Amino acid sequence: MILLQANQIARYFGADTLFENIQMEISTNSRIALVGRNGAGKSTLLKIIAGIDAPDAGTIAKNKTASLGYLAQDTGLDSDKTVWDEMLEAFEVVITMEKRMRELEQIISELLPEASNYESVMKEYDRLQHEFSEKNGYGYENEIRSVLHGFGFKEDFYAKHISTLSGGQKTRLALARMLLQKPDILILDEPTNHLDIDTLSWLENYLPSYSGALLIVSHDRYFLDKVVTEVYEISRHKMRYYKGNYSKYLELKAEQLTSEWKAYEKQQTEINKLEDFVARNLVRASTTKRAQSRRKTLEKMERLDRPQGDEKSANFLFAIEKISGNVVLQIEDAAIGYESRILSEPVSLDIRRQEAIALVGPNGIGKSTLLKSIIGNIPFIKGTANIGTNVQIGYYDQEQANLHGTKTVLAELWDEHPTTPEKDIRNILGSFLFSGNDVEKTIPLLSGGEKARVALAKLSMDKENFLILDEPTNHLDIDNKEVLENALIDYEGTLLFVSHDRYFINRIATKVIELSETGSKLYLGDYDYYLEKKKEEEELAQLLAEQNSEKQVETTKPKNDFYQNKEQQKILRNLTRKITQIEENLATLDTTIDQLEHSMSDPTLVDDHVKLMSLNEELETQRKQQEELLTEWENLSLELEELEENN
Numbered sequence: 001m002i003l004l005q006a007n008q009i010a011r012y013f014g015a016d017t018l019f020e021n022i023q024m025e026i027s028t029n030s031r032i033a034l035v036g037r038n039g040a041g042k043s044t045l046l047k048i049i050a051g052i053d054a055p056d057a058g059t060i061a062k063n064k065t066a067s068l069g070y071l072a073q074d075t076g077l078d079s080d081k082t083v084w085d086e087m088l089e090a091f092e093v094v095i096t097m098e099k100r101m102r103e104l105e106q107i108i109s110e111l112l113p114e115a116s117n118y119e120s121v122m123k124e125y126d127r128l129q130h131e132f133s134e135k136n137g138y139g140y141e142n143e144i145r146s147v148l149h150g151f152g153f154k155e156d157f158y159a160k161h162i163s164t165l166s167g168g169q170k171t172r173l174a175l176a177r178m179l180l181q182k183p184d185i186l187i188l189d190e191p192t193n194h195l196d197i198d199t200l201s202w203l204e205n206y207l208p209s210y211s212g213a214l215l216i217v218s219h220d221r222y223f224l225d226k227v228v229t230e231v232y233e234i235s236r237h238k239m240r241y242y243k244g245n246y247s248k249y250l251e252l253k254a255e256q257l258t259s260e261w262k263a264y265e266k267q268q269t270e271i272n273k274l275e276d277f278v279a280r281n282l283v284r285a286s287t288t289k290r291a292q293s294r295r296k297t298l299e300k301m302e303r304l305d306r307p308q309g310d311e312k313s314a315n316f317l318f319a320i321e322k323i324s325g326n327v328v329l330q331i332e333d334a335a336i337g338y339e340s341r342i343l344s345e346p347v348s349l350d351i352r353r354q355e356a357i358a359l360v361g362p363n364g365i366g367k368s369t370l371l372k373s374i375i376g377n378i379p380f381i382k383g384t385a386n387i388g389t390n391v392q393i394g395y396y397d398q399e400q401a402n403l404h405g406t407k408t409v410l411a412e413l414w415d416e417h418p419t420t421p422e423k424d425i426r427n428i429l430g431s432f433l434f435s436g437n438d439v440e441k442t443i444p445l446l447s448g449g450e451k452a453r454v455a456l457a458k459l460s461m462d463k464e465n466f467l468i469l470d471e472p473t474n475h476l477d478i479d480n481k482e483v484l485e486n487a488l489i490d491y492e493g494t495l496l497f498v499s500h501d502r503y504f505i506n507r508i509a510t511k512v513i514e515l516s517e518t519g520s521k522l523y524l525g526d527y528d529y530y531l532e533k534k535k536e537e538e539e540l541a542q543l544l545a546e547q548n549s550e551k552q553v554e555t556t557k558p559k560n561d562f563y564q565n566k567e568q569q570k571i572l573r574n575l576t577r578k579i580t581q582i583e584e585n586l587a588t589l590d591t592t593i594d595q596l597e598h599s600m601s602d603p604t605l606v607d608d609h610v611k612l613m614s615l616n617e618e619l620e621t622q623r624k625q626q627e628e629l630l631t632e633w634e635n636l637s638l639e640l641e642e643l644e645e646n647n
Contacts, residue, residue: 001027001028001063002025002026002027002063003026003027003028003030003062003063003066003184003185003213004024004025004026004049004060004061004062004063004066004068004185005024005025005026005060005061006022006023006024006025006045006048006049006058006059006060007023007058007059007060007061008020008021008022008023008057008058008059009021009022009023009024009045009048009055009057009058009059009060010022010055010056010057010058011041011044011045011048011055011056012056012057017237018040018041018044018237019040019041019044019045019234019237019238019239020057020237020238021238021239022045022058022234022239023239024049024232024239026185026213026215027213028184028212028213029212029213030213030214030215030229030230031207031208031213031214031227031228031229031230032213032214032215032216032228032229032230032231032232033216033217033218033224033227033228033230033231033232033245033246033249034046034215034216034217034231034232034234035217035224035231035232035233035234035246035249035478036233036234036235036477037235037477037479038447038449038450038475038476038477038480039447039449040234040235041234042189042217042234043072043073043189043217045234046070046072046187046189046215046217047070047072048060049187049215050068050070050187051068052070062185063184066184066185067183067184067185068183068184068185068187069178069181069183069185069186069187070187070189071174071175071178071186071187071188071189071191072189073189073190073193074167074171074190074193074194075171075174076167076170076171076173076174077162077170077171077173077174077177078162078163078170079162079163080161080162080163081161081162082158082159082160082161082162083148083153083157083158083159083160083162083165083173084144084158084159086162086173086177087144087147087148087173087176087177087180088144089177090144090177090180090181091135091140091144091180093135094132094135094136094137094140097128097131097132097135097137098132098137100128101125101128101129101132104121104124104125104128105125105616107121108121108122108125108613122609125609125612126609126612129600129601129612130601130603133597133600133601134601138597143180144180147176147179147180147206148176150176150199150202150203150206151172151173151175151176151199151202152172152196152198152199152362152363153169153172153173153176166364168194168363168364171193171194172194172195172199175188175191179206179210182210182211182212183212184212184213185212185213185215186210186212186213186214186215187215187216188214188215188216188217188218189217190217190218190219191203191216191218192218192219192220192223192500193474194363195363195500196361196362196363196500197360197500197502198362199363200220200223200500200502203223204222204223204226204227205226207227208226208227214227214228216228219473219476219477219478219481219501220501220502220503221246221247221478221501221503222502222503224245224246225245225246225247226245227245228245228246229243229244229245230242230243230244231243231244231245231246231248231249233249233253236308240253257307260304260307261307263304264304264305264306264307267301267303267304271298271301271303274294274295274297274298275298277290277291277294278291278294278295278298282295314431314432314433314453314480314483314484315431315483316428316431316432316456316457316460316483316487317460317487317490317491318459318460318463318467318487318488318490318491318493319460319463319492320392320463320464320465320491320492320493321392321463321464321465322390322392322465323353323390323465323492324353324388324389324390324391324392324465324466324493324494325353325388325389325390325391326352326353326388327350327352327353327388327389328351328352328353328355328387328388328391328466328494329349329350329351329374329385329386329387329388329391329466329496330349330350330351330385330386330388331347331348331349331350331374331383331384331385331386332348332383333345333346333347333348333382333383334346334347334348334373334380334381334382334383334384334385335347335380335381335382335383336366336369336370336373336378336380336381337366337369337381338369338378340381342381343364343365343366343369343517344361344365344366344370344515344516344517344518344519344520345381345382345517345518345519346383346519346520347370347383347515347519347520348519348520349496349513349520351494351496352494353493353494354492354493354494355494355495355510355511356488356494356495356497356508356509356510356511357495357496357497357509357510357511357512357513358497358498358499358505358508358509358511358512358513358527359371359496359497359498359513359515360498360505360512360513360514360515360530361514361515361516362516365515365516365517366515367470367498367515368398368470368498370515371395371468371470371496371498373385374393374468374496375393375395375468390465391465391466391494392462392464392465392466393464393466393467393468394459394462394464394466394467394468395467395468395469395470396455396456396459396467396468396469396470396472397455397470398470398471398472398474398498400451400452400454400455402455402458403443403451403454403455404443405442405443405444406442406443407442407443408439408440408441408442408443409429409434409438409439409440409441409442409443409446409450409454410422410425410426410429410439410440412443412454412458413425413428413429413454413457413458413461416458416461416462417461420461426439428457428460428461429457431457432453432454432456432457433453433480434450434453434454434457447475448474448475449475449476449477449480451475452472452474452475452476453476453480456472456484460487464493465492465493465494466493466494466495466496467488467491467493467494467495467496467497468496468497469495469496469497469498469499470497470498471498471499471500472484472497472499473499473501473504481501481504484504485504485507485508488508489507489508495508502527505526505527506526506527506528509526509527510525510526511523511524511525512525512526512527512529512530514530571643572640572643572644575636575639575640575643576640578636579633579636579637579640582629582632582633582636583633585629586626586629586630586633589622589625589626589629590626592622593619593622593623593626596615596618596619596622597619599615600612600615600616600619
């Protein structure tokens with residue numbers, strides 16, 4: 001079913017056209033990527049489709065019954081509620097239904113079948129029960145826990161007030177709430193920004209099974225390949241459609257360009273022949289009519305435009321002035337963090353010339369803190385960074401704090417290299433896609449992508465031999481990411497970088513260092529190798545845990561404690577048997593409860609009030625028994641733990 005159609009949409013800025021004649025169709029379960037260069041109008045088009053902005057031309061037709069959710073870039077959740085209460089808001093309708101069902105159950109228990117309102121009450125109850133089941137009324141709390149866990153929020157976060165959280169945490173919560181609300185059309189603008197790799201992996205596994213339609217702008221190539229099945233590209237003010245994921249889009253786009261060139265060249269050959277014939281024969285009496293006929297053919301011909309390949313990309317290199325010593329950076333058993341709060345310990349690094357090291361780990365673990373400690377912006381809590389001979393550090397800050405707010409783009413580079421001729425500065429800026437009046441823009445007026453290119457331009461002029469890069473691909477479109485990748489691959493110096501772009505890491509890194517609360521761990525390979533080794537470690541840990549759980553630990557006691565030890569072992573065996581029996585009973589109860597809930601949602605029982613009441617009573621009985629068994633299981637488990645510790 002078609003949920004939304006965009007017809008002939010256009011956006012103009014004065015005499016300039018951002019885009020026009022845009023056509024898009026969103027159907028049930030669509031998985032759409034909107035791609036294009038920074039500045040092509042992707043975010044603007046999303047706002048128009050979401051109904052936030054009006055188009056300058058064209059119309060948006062949306063199914064009246066379809067709900068729509070839109071999440072802009074870096075949108076944080078602004079709320080004074082706790083995390084749990086805010087997530088419950090996504091199920092406000094379900095919670096209201098549940099309260100009404102409890103009220104109706106009380107009314108039904110006091111109502112006689114011959115009462116005048118008995119039938120209407122039962123019908124309302126049946127309808128609510130059916131809708132409640134369809135909206136996951138019996139499992140919405142588990143769904144909230146699952147999504148929060150996927151976004152890296154543990155249960156100790158649930159009671160925290162959102163107003164006290166960091167910007168990144170608020171951004172993740174905004175996306176979590178949007179997913180829980182499950183709009184029929186979900187529009188996400190750069191949802192992967194500020195997500196660590198584990199959360200990214202969870203999200204790209206979650207979204208394919210999302211119940212509604214998806215329209216996504218993202219510069220994460222792995223993410224798009226796993227999630228989307230259709231691609232719309234905005235380029236040179238126009239829109240083109242491709243069926244498939246991002247990799248398929250690139251393949252189809254290349255095939256399309258080849259086909260267009262063949263058609264164009266074939267037509268040009270035909271035009272040249274016709275024009276040549278007309279020129280040679282128009283004035284000759286014997287061939288004038290044939291020449292006129294060919295001229296009419298030329299006039300009627302619909303001429304193909306010259307095919308245009310990819311739009312202009314940045315084109316730059318990172319050179320070095322001098323070669324460093326073989327040892328670039330050494331850190332041993334350091335601790336990083338703020339004041340008395342340690343984020344990671346012990347941290348050890350041994351970086352050699354021309355290595356490319358990727359630093360990975362969850363958000364908040366201290367990756368950026370470690371980089372800032374290395375360059376001296378934040379002191380180590382313990383340990384020091386030992387910089388090698390002739391090492392010159394160039395630092396890229398993801399927040400672009402090293403850019404000056406009052407300067408123009410030209411002055412930003414020229415003031416640091418005053419002896420370089422203006423023409424050379426402009427040429428360098430041109431290679432980073434700043435031309436003409438663009439170089440006179442002040443830094444605050446630049447977009448995120450433009451600021452990133454200015455920072456990279458400054459870095460390229462400094463010619464340092466050790467680049468420390470904090471999220472260098474943030475704000476870059478996919479084409480310019482690839483240019484940066486190629487420049488870093490050709491770089492003859494040493495690299496240490498933080499990135500959540502897995503494709504970027506895989507192309508650049510020769511080693512991966514994982515940062516965690518327990519310190520740093522080195523993996524001698526690219527990102528695919530790191531993933532492979534992590535999987536092996538997890539499988540080994542699971543195997544060892546299973547072996548330990550099965551292994552019988554023999555405890556040697558003094559001879560005079562023999563009878564006491566024997567009695568304790570007997571008690572332990574009895575407790576273990578009871579706990580095992582309760583766990584088996586709980587498993588049976590879980591199955592019974594699932595079957596009862598399934599039976600209550602059976603459409604054939606909608607009018608069978610007696611049966612539904614009976615099923616509901618049985619369900620409440622089973623749930624009560626489940627709670628009693630859980631309480632008993634917890635008490636016995638605590639008793640068992642105490643005995644084992646004392647034994």
